[in-house]
Every structure is written in structure tokens, then in C-alpha cells.
Amino acid sequence: MESGLSSLLSVSIDFETSHLVFPTIIHWILAVLFAIILVTKVIPFLAAVKRGERTLPIVGESMDGFRFFGTLALIAAYFYLMAVVGNMFPYTGYGFLFVSVPFVFLMALMYLHEWTKKAVVIVLINAIVAPSVVWFVLAKLFRITLP
Template sequence: MESSLSNLLSISIDFGTSHLFFPTIIHWIMAVLFAIILATKLVPFMAAVKRGERALPIVGEPMDGLRFFGTLALLVVYFYLMAVVGDMFPYTGYGFLFVSIPFVFLMSMMYLHEWTKKAVVIVLINAITAPSLAWFILAKLFNITLP
């Protein structure tokens, strides 16, 4: 009786796979939430499309090719340069910092509708502040290795 109770209260941890415990739980929670969203939003929307009350938002609308392909190109260049610059300054996070500032600036400028002096200054301040703050918090406060 005592051995079965002690087996019930003992904990053994497999450190080779223990890091996968919480991500697995989060994945299942996200999958359930996604299914709930599909059931509550997509099914009624598709029923309205079938009845002719609504239209699919993608079909028949013009595409902003500059922003679409510009975003794809900037993302590819961003990840490539982050590795290249990160290799120049290993384990410092400067690859993230030095590449994220121009990336945020260029993405913001690409999606900015009115290029006023005030808007460009706000974009510039945001492009410097946001990556710098993220770099400081992650790399310096929490000692998380960034590229």
C-alpha cells in the first residue's frame, strides 16, 4: 500500500522532452480556439455568401502589388540580413537590432498613406524605439540570445 502511494506522489522528469510540455498545451488551446472561431464566424459568413447576402472579400478586388510584393521582399531581405549581421556580432543581438530598425522604417513607410513631415518623424521614432526597446528587454534584461 505504501509503495503504491509513494509511486503516486513521486515525479520523474524526462529532461530530453520536458521543454515540449507547455508548447504542446498551448498548441492544443490554440487549435480549440481556432475551431471555435471557424464555427462561430466562418460558417455563418459562408452561409451568407451562399445566400447572396455577402461576397468573398478577396474575389474581384484590386490587389496592391507594390505593398504585397514589397512586403515579401522586405521579409526575405530582413531574415537574410539578420543572419549575416548577426554573424558579424555573435551573441550580442546586434543583428536583430541593426536590421530591425531599417526594416520597421521601410515597412512603415511602405504602408504610410500620407507622407507628411510629422508622419515620417513618427515612423522614424517608432522604427528606432520599438526594436531598441525589444532588444534591450530581451537581450539585456532577460539574457535571451538574439540573432
């Protein structure tokens, strides 16, 4: 009886694969949730489109090309310049800080509908304060290495 109970209470861990347990569980949960979304939302929507009751939201709508391609260009420049500036100041996080301020400023200006003096000042303050607070918290308080 003792051997059965001790084997029930003993734990053996395979350290070569133990780090894969939670990612595997998360992958299966995400797959099940994706299947539920497909069945409950996407398939009925596509059936309504086929019957003519609904239309696809993307087809036939006008696109703001300036904001779309401007966003893509700013994101590409952001990641490229963050590495370049980060290499000038290694292990300080200044690459993140010095590139995030103009990125946030330009991105906000691009999506700003009315360019009033007050709105531009608010955008400028936000572009300076938000990346600075994030840089301080991550780089200084938590000592996370930023580019």
C-alpha cells in the first residue's frame, strides 16, 4: 500500500521540456477560442454576406492613403532608428527614448483632425511625457534593457 501511495505523491520533472507546458496550454486555449469565434461570429456573418443582407466592411470603402502608408513608414523608421540610436548609447535605453518621442509626436500629428495650438501642445507634452515615463519605469525601476 505504501509503494502505491508514494508513487502517487512523487513528482518527476523533465527539465528539457518542462518550459513547454504552459505555452502548449495557451496555444490550445487560443485555438479553441479561435474556433468558437469562427463558429459563432464569422460563419454567420459570411452567410449573411452571401444572402446579400450584409456587405464586407472593407470592400468599396475609401481609404486614407496618407495615414495608412504614413503609419507603415513611421513604424518601419521607428524600429530601424531605434536600433541605430540604441547602438550609439548601448544598454542605456536612450535609443528607445530618443526615437519614441518623435515617433509618438509624428504619429499623433498624423491622426490629429484639427490642428489647433492647444491640440499640438497637448500632443507635444504627451509625446515627451509618455515615452519618458515608460523609459523610467522599464529602464530604471525594473532594470529592463531597452534598445
